[in-house]
Amino acid sequence: TNERTMWRSRFAHRYTPPQWARLLPNIPTHRYELAHLPTPIMPWHVSELPGDVNLYIKRDDLTGSELSGNKVRKLEFLLYDAINSGADSVVTIGGIQSNHCRAVSAACSILGLESHLILRTDDKHGGKLQDPGFAGNLLLDRMFRSHLWLVSREEYQQYGSLKLLSMVEEKLRTRGKKPYLIPVGGSNWLGTWGYINAVAELEMQLDKLEHRITDIVIACGSAGSASGIALGAALSQLNVKIHAFSVCDDPEYFYDFMDQTIFGQNGKLKDFPHKSRDLLTITDAKGIGYAKSTTEELEFIQTIAATTGVILDPVYSGKAMFGFLRKLHKHRKEFRGDNILFIHTGGMLGLYDKVDELRQVLNKDDPRVQSLL
Numbered sequence: 001t002n003e004r005t006m007w008r009s010r011f012a013h014r015y016t017p018p019q020w021a022r023l024l025p026n027i028p029t030h031r032y033e034l035a036h037l038p039t040p041i042m043p044w045h046v047s048e049l050p051g052d053v054n055l056y057i058k059r060d061d062l063t064g065s066e067l068s069g070n071k072v073r074k075l076e077f078l079l080y081d082a083i084n085s086g087a088d089s090v091v092t093i094g095g096i097q098s099n100h101c102r103a104v105s106a107a108c109s110i111l112g113l114e115s116h117l118i119l120r121t122d123d124k125h126g127g128k129l130q131d132p133g134f135a136g137n138l139l140l141d142r143m144f145r146s147h148l149w150l151v152s153r154e155e156y157q158q159y160g161s162l163k164l165l166s167m168v169e170e171k172l173r174t175r176g177k178k179p180y181l182i183p184v185g186g187s188n189w190l191g192t193w194g195y196i197n198a199v200a201e202l203e204m205q206l207d208k209l210e211h212r213i214t215d216i217v218i219a220c221g222s223a224g225s226a227s228g229i230a231l232g233a234a235l236s237q238l239n240v241k242i243h244a245f246s247v248c249d250d251p252e253y254f255y256d257f258m259d260q261t262i263f264g265q266n267g268k269l270k271d272f273p274h275k276s277r278d279l280l281t282i283t284d285a286k287g288i289g290y291a292k293s294t295t296e297e298l299e300f301i302q303t304i305a306a307t308t309g310v311i312l313d314p315v316y317s318g319k320a321m322f323g324f325l326r327k328l329h330k331h332r333k334e335f336r337g338d339n340i341l342f343i344h345t346g347g348m349l350g351l352y353d354k355v356d357e358l359r360q361v362l363n364k365d366d367p368r369v370q371s372l373l
Helices: 002-009 073-082 099-111 137-143 153-159 159-172 187-207 224-236 252-261 295-308 315-331 348-362
Strands: 012-014 031-032 042-045 053-061 089-095 114-121 145-154 179-181 215-220 242-247 280-285 338-342
Touching: 002 012, 031 073, 073 099, 073 187, 073 224, 073 280, 089 099, 089 159, 089 215, 099 114, 099 137, 099 348, 114 153, 114 159, 137 348, 145 153, 145 159, 153 159, 159 187, 187 224, 215 224, 215 315, 224 252, 252 280, 280 315, 295 315, 295 348, 315 338
Parallel strands: 053 338, 089 114, 089 179, 114 145, 215 242, 215 338, 242 280
Antiparallel strands: 012 031, 042 053
């Protein structure tokens, strides 16, 4: 135990919030530095862009390898709180290919916590849930020895994420464990600090760019990252417009969730003068459904990969970029200017769950594949 405490202390650092955030309530005092920060910003030449638009990409997919993506920024604060509260295990919840759950698995292995993942799946035959297999994020979940608790989509809708979390918590407490609960995507007030802090990172980076950024684009799957960016941008006076593209629920759901759960009573921001609608614009980009891809979307992801060298995931960044370009062409006036930053939130492992669909796009008889001899 002493050895583990000493090991964890190597990652723990006192947190000093940016000056403009110091009047916010419940400021975290420490975090575990797990991510590789700052993540780079680079020019991004996408052929579908209007000729007068300058696009940049912030590579939050490069926050690490096993921990890659936006979730680790939130987990730096959440897992310090977990261990500081005496937890020996963590319970969280997400879809069957959840990037968040995989990041929790990895971070728990680093810090010596037991991880329990509640995963929503459609794979049900004969009234029983089937083993979800080893594709994509699931392979890493298993390698990190996470405990997987499977629920059907119907069960998820019937009970809701908070009830399911409490059910696993109760089971673990009867076994003598001390679990710490993390909501979907790590999206609560404490998790939001991951992207409030990212805005301080952006302040230092944006001043060095050739063009002054006017708009920031980000995917929205559980609202935590988008909330942090939007709140930080407003408080820091970055003077940018935030555009979030929702990949699951409708925009109205996310506006309400931000106001009531993140900026509301649970977020201790009752007196905050702004509503979420004042802080950002949310556009529906879920297409035919969460984690469901159209052929057009997959072809778009493949084209981006082939022409820019950037891999977008099919669930979050791919849908967000797909929706952003269409909005840019159809509703150009909704953007503040011509210099736009896209935040890549990671999720590349999700592509491995789309192999069969991608095979149709890539074409197994591709003429670029041929025998040498």
